[in-house]
Amino acid sequence: MRSLACNVAGIHFNNPIVMASGTFGFGKEYAKLYDINRLGGISCKGLTLHPRTGNTGARVFETSGGMLNSVGLENPGVDAFLNEEMLYWETIEPVKIANLGGSNIEEYVLGALKITSDAEERRKQNRKAVDMIELNISCPNVKEGGIAFGVKTNIAREVIREVRQVTSLPLAVKLSPNAENIVDMSVMCQEEGAECVSLVNTFSAMKIDIYQRKSVFNNMYAGLSGPAIKPIALRMVHQVAKEVTIPVMGMGGIASASDVIEFIMAGASVVQIGTYNFMNLRAGEELIAGIQSFMELENINSLDEIRGII
Template structure:
């Protein structure tokens, strides 16, 4: 219960913090992979150390140039993207970006992708080796790995690792063995059964699950009579997918005991509250970063104000109450 007082004193009484596998998130607002770079660009607009965390640009073992043609298309209530995981590769990230991440006072999450089983495992090993070297000299740049199992498995005809639980199990198990860093598995909404997938991740030692990733969608150029995207389909994100994401987070929360990182269409403080009530420990904000360059700052302010107005001292009071 919040005691009566002025707004500034009430703010200091609020407890927005959360803990996942020993990693402290000062508040539940984490910037989603693929929408925030590695943080430098947004640091020009507000203090990103005020965020709960950052999930960096998705990384693969080798650099990727990304997809050709149109990459982003605005929809009625969100956006379609077909960026293709453009990234500098894990070795370049560790060499060039981690020095900056060492200076940050927020949870730092590496989003790990791959096109083969071996790519994922080798990538996790490199991240772990770098973490060990930095730890030996009292430094730290990475707090957690977020395993993106929505990438296509090129050895299995291109089907995403995260569709069939049997395929994903082997991958999660191998990556868990390759690193001692806290591990969250980012789940695809296209999984055969997302709750079963989450339960499998828990069984294989994941410390958390993140959901949902984008939903496959399409846009046709009726004048040119072809898909807008060279790859035909693209990932739909933004407010349009929030009801689906919220439902899946709620379903998973009823099946697993590990923390949930909820995401999908969050653009307001009340959106955050909904995900927390559905069972999320923290949330990730993605598409809204493109709409509002100060999204993190604004959401944190509005979340605090909502908690004061609703007489909520700690988010633990409402987490998973629905």
């Protein structure tokens, strides 16, 4: 039997395919197209302590080899997620990852407390619950004049340390490729008790409407994702995986089973699929089938045989 099973922070994943935050909602829509119970995991739409309406104006723009997005973390808020969306999540099998953002440390801490308390209560009742928190530190840090938590290592250290103290759930930290030094940032996450790092988030980018003579986006800049960023993301995952002992969730432009295998060979424990979900509405099931075919062709019985071999 060829096994696609993976382990991240003591959590069993049936396979390495995890749907990235903001590209899969909470799974309901895609469940109408294929059996999402076949997925390894789902990282939910980015949550904040309070509901957010998101950015005004254009939110998505297709570009060569990918897409730009300026959604602005529109979401129902942590309470609505726990009271409403979790009812659906209790009915599905993939590993459940709550992606949590915030504008200041207090919001991160309170959000993590709510998610943790809810998970502990559900488990007492033998109900399915959130398995892991993915801390999105690419959100603007209001108290630091708009500098993203994920750019400065010393600022990121503070929020990770505070959240680590209030949650018993495994903690992943989602890193920005715009960090001053992503390897140093990853090592710091490990030092502060994170059980995993996720990388990379979108790259800061821009699109200009030459006829309107202004940026397409009200926020001026947007996040670039998709195949265009894959070679850079792959390089960053490889660099980080060589310097930390905690698992790495790799992401960035994955659009084929061979891309998945590259990230695993670079050292990723599992991968997250983002923009490809918009390019191929059945991305999850097709990637899983492609990985299985590769393993059969290459006579690989377990992904551990090739993980981190580069």
